[in-house]
Amino acid sequence: MNAPTPALVARPERLRLVGQRRQFLAVMHQRLMVGMLVFALIVGAIVLRLTYLGLFGDHAGRQVGPSALLPERGDIVDREGHPLARTIDSWTVALQPSKVIGDKLALARELARLMPERDAAGWLAEIRSKKSFIYLRRRAAPRLVQALNALGEPGIALSREPDRLYPQTDLAAHVLGFTDIDGHGAAGMERAFDEYLSDPARRGEPLTLSINSRVQQALEHELIEAQTKFNAIGAAGVLLDIHTGEVLAMTSLPQLNPNVAGNMNPEARFNRATLGVFELGSTFKPFTVAMALDSGTVKSMGQMYPCYDRLPLPGGRVITDTHPFGRPCSVSEIMMESSNIGTAQIAAQVGGERQRDFLKKMGFLNKVEVELPERGRALTIPVGRWNAATTMTVGFGHSIAVTPLHLAVGYATLFNGGLYRPATLLKVDARHKVAPGRRVFSEETSYKMRALLRLVVTKGTGKKADAIGYRVGGKTGTAEKVIGGGYSKTVNITSFAGVFPMEEPRYAMVVMLDEPKGTSETYGFRTAGWNSAPTFGKVVARIAPMLGMRPDMKRDASLGEVLPFIREEK
Amino acid sequence: MMRGFKEVGWVAAVAGTALGCYMVNLKVASERASLEDVENRIVLAQRDIRVLQTEIGTRGRLEQLESWNVKVLALSAPQASQFLEGGFQLATLTAPKKTVDPAAPVVLASAPAPAPSTPPAMAREEQGQTARDLMQVASLKRELPEPTVQKTVDKPRLAEQKPVKATAKAATPSPKPEAKRPAAPTTARQKVAAAATPAKQSSKTATTKKPATTSPPKDSKARQ
Numbered sequence A: 001m002n003a004p005t006p007a008l009v010a011r012p013e014r015l016r017l018v019g020q021r022r023q024f025l026a027v028m029h030q031r032l033m034v035g036m037l038v039f040a041l042i043v044g045a046i047v048l049r050l051t052y053l054g055l056f057g058d059h060a061g062r063q064v065g066p067s068a069l070l071p072e073r074g075d076i077v078d079r080e081g082h083p084l085a086r087t088i089d090s091w092t093v094a095l096q097p098s099k100v101i102g103d104k105l106a107l108a109r110e111l112a113r114l115m116p117e118r119d120a121a122g123w124l125a126e127i128r129s130k131k132s133f134i135y136l137r138r139r140a141a142p143r144l145v146q147a148l149n150a151l152g153e154p155g156i157a158l159s160r161e162p163d164r165l166y167p168q169t170d171l172a173a174h175v176l177g178f179t180d181i182d183g184h185g186a187a188g189m190e191r192a193f194d195e196y197l198s199d200p201a202r203r204g205e206p207l208t209l210s211i212n213s214r215v216q217q218a219l220e221h222e223l224i225e226a227q228t229k230f231n232a233i234g235a236a237g238v239l240l241d242i243h244t245g246e247v248l249a250m251t252s253l254p255q256l257n258p259n260v261a262g263n264m265n266p267e268a269r270f271n272r273a274t275l276g277v278f279e280l281g282s283t284f285k286p287f288t289v290a291m292a293l294d295s296g297t298v299k300s301m302g303q304m305y306p307c308y309d310r311l312p313l314p315g316g317r318v319i320t321d322t323h324p325f326g327r328p329c330s331v332s333e334i335m336m337e338s339s340n341i342g343t344a345q346i347a348a349q350v351g352g353e354r355q356r357d358f359l360k361k362m363g364f365l366n367k368v369e370v371e372l373p374e375r376g377r378a379l380t381i382p383v384g385r386w387n388a389a390t391t392m393t394v395g396f397g398h399s400i401a402v403t404p405l406h407l408a409v410g411y412a413t414l415f416n417g418g419l420y421r422p423a424t425l426l427k428v429d430a431r432h433k434v435a436p437g438r439r440v441f442s443e444e445t446s447y448k449m450r451a452l453l454r455l456v457v458t459k460g461t462g463k464k465a466d467a468i469g470y471r472v473g474g475k476t477g478t479a480e481k482v483i484g485g486g487y488s489k490t491v492n493i494t495s496f497a498g499v500f501p502m503e504e505p506r507y508a509m510v511v512m513l514d515e516p517k518g519t520s521e522t523y524g525f526r527t528a529g530w531n532s533a534p535t536f537g538k539v540v541a542r543i544a545p546m547l548g549m550r551p552d553m554k555r556d557a558s559l560g561e562v563l564p565f566i567r568e569e570k
Numbered sequence B: 001m002m003r004g005f006k007e008v009g010w011v012a013a014v015a016g017t018a019l020g021c022y023m024v025n026l027k028v029a030s031e032r033a034s035l036e037d038v039e040n041r042i043v044l045a046q047r048d049i050r051v052l053q054t055e056i057g058t059r060g061r062l063e064q065l066e067s068w069n070v071k072v073l074a075l076s077a078p079q080a081s082q083f084l085e086g087g088f089q090l091a092t093l094t095a096p097k098k099t100v101d102p103a104a105p106v107v108l109a110s111a112p113a114p115a116p117s118t119p120p121a122m123a124r125e126e127q128g129q130t131a132r133d134l135m136q137v138a139s140l141k142r143e144l145p146e147p148t149v150q151k152t153v154d155k156p157r158l159a160e161q162k163p164v165k166a167t168a169k170a171a172t173p174s175p176k177p178e179a180k181r182p183a184a185p186t187t188a189r190q191k192v193a194a195a196a197t198p199a200k201q202s203s204k205t206a207t208t209k210k211p212a213t214t215s216p217p218k219d220s221k222a223r224q
Helices: A012-056 A104-114 A120-128 A142-150 A188-192 A194-198 A213-229 A258-263 A281-295 A331-336 A340-350 A352-361 A388-395 A404-415 A443-459 A532-546 B002-059 B062-072 B087-094 B115-127 B129-138 B146-171 B176-180 B188-207 B209-214 B216-223
Strands: A083-095 A134-140 A156-165 A234-241 A247-253 A304-307 A310-312 A318-320 A327-330 A473-483 A486-500 A507-514
Touching (some): A012 B002, A083 B002, A142 A156, A213 A247, A213 A507, A213 A532, A213 B062, A281 A331, A281 A352, A281 A404, A304 A331, A304 A340, A310 A340, A331 A443, A352 A388, A404 A486, A404 A507, A443 A473
Antiparallel strands (some): A083 A134, A083 A156, A304 A327
């Protein structure tokens, strides 16, 4: 048992070999360990990732679908929520000539049959052209898309793209405006609220306008009827809620179809209600009387003014009346018969400075205040050249041109208790509060004017505007149109501005006809009492029930303040 | 032995639990997927609804409705006088218009001719001329026996009152079918029908007189 141990007898080289091997093994172990660790880490990472995906991740079969109903561009709705503008997906058909593989001539013939705007030769030229992409039709009808798809030609590309649609077509087109080919607002509210409508955070919520579709339709229809009947070149109408300044209806004729706005002529695109400025004539007279009442120069409706046949103005111009009194007459009579001579004298008493001050407070010397980008600036004589004659002519609505919306806002100011509020096309609610008013006339003046305007309709020039049961009050206005630098004797702009119901005014409306002609029914007359006034009456009779008013024959505004000052003609 | 199995048991338990958790997880994921699917379908349906609404709105746009109203249906906006104050006023419009005196005796179309000879005479005495007049209006018979009796008794009174009667009659809307008008109160609408029917009835009564006389009591009860 005392034999030597192999190690002790091993030769030194062998010992060295063993040592090397051990070292080698150790290194191997070390490497294996590192490799294993790396492997374990990777596996661990995969397991962790799998666990994470299992717990919180999406499954493999998940479809990426529409997560929410967010239109490309926000809707525009009326005050009752009826859509006026929407963005929908429409079909777009395009041709990619390089991808056409079939018989080009046959394809051209088919295209000419389906889309006859070009003949087969024209289409063939398009197909053979070097262009890479040609729009065949944007906003194509489904039938056409189906027919083109049935051709089975890979060179025809069908795709859907968002498109702005105005379901009510012409309705309130000048308020809505339209969009350009890229889907950005180009006019109207589309342009004014372009940012809001295309903002992803806000476009889910529709833009609510103050327009009432049904009322708007009634106004448009009656105005179109009047335009046709009196052969007018244009017309405009504005209806305001006098307490909030909301525009309930606003239209301008000729009509505009915003769906094909690009094809419409500029005359149709022109908004007469807010951009066009017109000398609106006698509809201004109530303002003059109110200014005089407010500043104390007229103390009673019975104050007398000499109203003989003609009145020379300071500059040498002479003014006359269509219904000359030929005697002194009261303020009530001046209003009732729309006397220029009387009103000019009242205006002269008010004075130029005070008159301009009132006009400024009513917004008549600036651009009309409303959200639309198409706003007209009132045209009048500059301050430097404003003289006594100007004061007198402005008193009866000459030498000052305003938009119909200006006038409607003016009437709202006069009859809502004397507070000026800018017109708004957005619905007044919790988010959009009523604008703070600015006092122009005293409440007393506002109250006194009611009787005066009701008198015009019951006994004066505006009898045809009296919608039975709705107590209309208002004023006719006939102005000679300025053509070639002078007043035309044959071409008129007639208007009727009024409020209803007169004993408790709620709505102000302006109806304007541009160049109406005389008819056999009007005995050839072209004045406002024969065309704008009856149109106003018809509109009121239609829209008042829609606005929640019921006709009442037993109520009326008190005429006690004015009737004693009317001389009964035999 | 036991110690070895214990470890296997642990492994099995952990594996089982893990598998269970995974199964639950899978189940949840699949539920979530189907929920998402439903949500997607809801959104797609909403989109379709929106498209359809737009289409309906475009086809039934106010301008279109107006043109149908005006050109096809010839409708116009209601006038001030067409508004009513309430239910009561509405009810007054539907109330039957009295075309005859309510005091007149009810005379049956199917009543036998000779039977009412005495009662109408009594009624006439009470009511004066009115009842007699109405008898002529209501009964569809020409061969009433009364006139002869009446003429002798009432002639002076009749002669006095007749002009007054005539003016009152003229005020009623249609004095023409006097002889054919039924005795019971009728509405304005029934009047038109009534004007048309008597001619038929008279021819009917001529042909079917006998069956009519066989069953009067039933009818008279029902009418009363």
